[in-house]
Amino acid sequence: MSDPIQPPKTYHDRQGNPYWVRDAIPDDGPILVDLLTQVGLEEIYIADDGAGLTAEQESRLIEQRNPEVQCILVVEQKGQVAGSLEMIRGVMTKNRHTAIFGMALFPEFRSRGLGRGLLQQAEAWAKAVGVLKVSLAVFATNHQARALYRALGYQEEGRRQAQYLIQGVYVDELWMAKWLSS
Ligand SMILES: CC(C)(COP(=O)(O)OP(=O)(O)OC[C@H]1O[C@@H](n2cnc3c(N)ncnc32)[C@H](O)[C@@H]1OP(=O)(O)O)[C@@H](O)C(=O)NCCC(=O)NCCS
Numbered sequence: 001m002s003d004p005i006q007p008p009k010t011y012h013d014r015q016g017n018p019y020w021v022r023d024a025i026p027d028d029g030p031i032l033v034d035l036l037t038q039v040g041l042e043e044i045y046i047a048d049d050g051a052g053l054t055a056e057q058e059s060r061l062i063e064q065r066n067p068e069v070q071c072i073l074v075v076e077q078k079g080q081v082a083g084s085l086e087m088i089r090g091v092m093t094k095n096r097h098t099a100i101f102g103m104a105l106f107p108e109f110r111s112r113g114l115g116r117g118l119l120q121q122a123e124a125w126a127k128a129v130g131v132l133k134v135s136l137a138v139f140a141t142n143h144q145a146r147a148l149y150r151a152l153g154y155q156e157e158g159r160r161q162a163q164y165l166i167q168g169v170y171v172d173e174l175w176m177a178k179w180l181s182s
Contacts, residue, residue, distance in 0.1 A: 004067040004129045011117030018112050019082065021121040024072040031081045032074075039104040044166055045142060046104060071125040075105070075118045082109035087122045089131050097132040115148045123152075126180060133179050139164065140172040148178030154178045 024032065036051035053061065062072055065144035071087040083105030090098045101122055105114055126134055136154070138145050154176040162170035 004071070004125060006121055006124050009117070011114075011120075013077070014113040017077070017112075019075055019077040019112075020118060021073055021075050021117050024062045024074045024084065026059040026063040028061060028074055028081065028084075029057075030055035032062075032072075032084050033058050033080070035084055035106060036106060038106065042107075045139070045145070046102065047137075047164065050092050068149065070127050071122055073107075073118060073121055075114050077109060077112075077114065080109075082106055082114055083118060085118045085122050087126060087134070089129060091124070097130070099126050099131045099134050101134065101136055103168055111144070115145075116152065117174075119148070119152055123178075123180060131180065133175040133177055135175060138174050138176060139166065141166070146174070146176075149176050149178075152178070 005023055008020060009022050010018050012018055033051040033053060033055045036046075037046060039046050040048045040050040043070055065072060069089055069091060071085075073085045074145065075082045075084070083100055083103065085103035087099050087101035090096050101119075103115065103118060103122075123134065134154075135157070136149065137148065140146075140159070155178070157177045158175040160173040162173075163173035164171045
């Protein structure tokens with residue numbers, strides 16, 4: 001197995017401006033809690049109502065994570081944290097070859113193409129720890145996220161009908177997955 005900690009990497013957005021994807025550090029705890037709280041309050045993108053953790057708990061989680069099981073990445077542009085992705089691999093013998101992830105950007109950093117590098121960096125981690133299959137769940141109404149996943153080779157595997165009630169409307173949940181090539 002290669003080193004699971006991926007070195008920070010610079011990517012370029014659609015306008016050619018650089019952005020940077022790196023491993024999270026404990027000091028990121030407060031901003032990552034702000035991110036999940038904010039995106040949760042938007043209601044239409046993620047299932048979580050909010051972060052569910054305090055900033056201190058998030059910092060501790062980052063500090064104590066096992067880098068062979070959990071990957072927490074941060075994307076930065078112009079010195080500001082733009083978003084984050086968390087990927088967790090299966091820990092049982094039967095699902096060690098799989099991982100699932102969730103990701104989100106702050107509203108002002110969306111639609112620039114930052115999600116692509118963030119997910120590519122997470123896939124590099126997944127390959128490094130020997131994961132073969134990466135999956136995610138997405139609201140059927142989240143067309144931008146679905147387009148990003150499709151563009152990176154994720155395919156629909158299943159649909160849970162009316163799995164969520166979002167702002168008074170029942171919404172299907174799609175499961176998507178990608179087999180990583182070596
Ligand atoms: C989903 C998210 C991570 C995508 O990252 P991003 O950097 O903003 O995505 P991009 O700007 O590269 O857009 C992805 C694709 O969607 C397309 N797209 C944008 N808006 C779209 C829409 N309304 N319908 C369909 N496609 C859309 C873009 O053209 C792009 O496709 P392309 O690469 O072929 O040009 C980000 O927008 C986000 O954080 N959203 C809120 C939280 C969220 O939804 N998280 C995912 C939960 S599963």
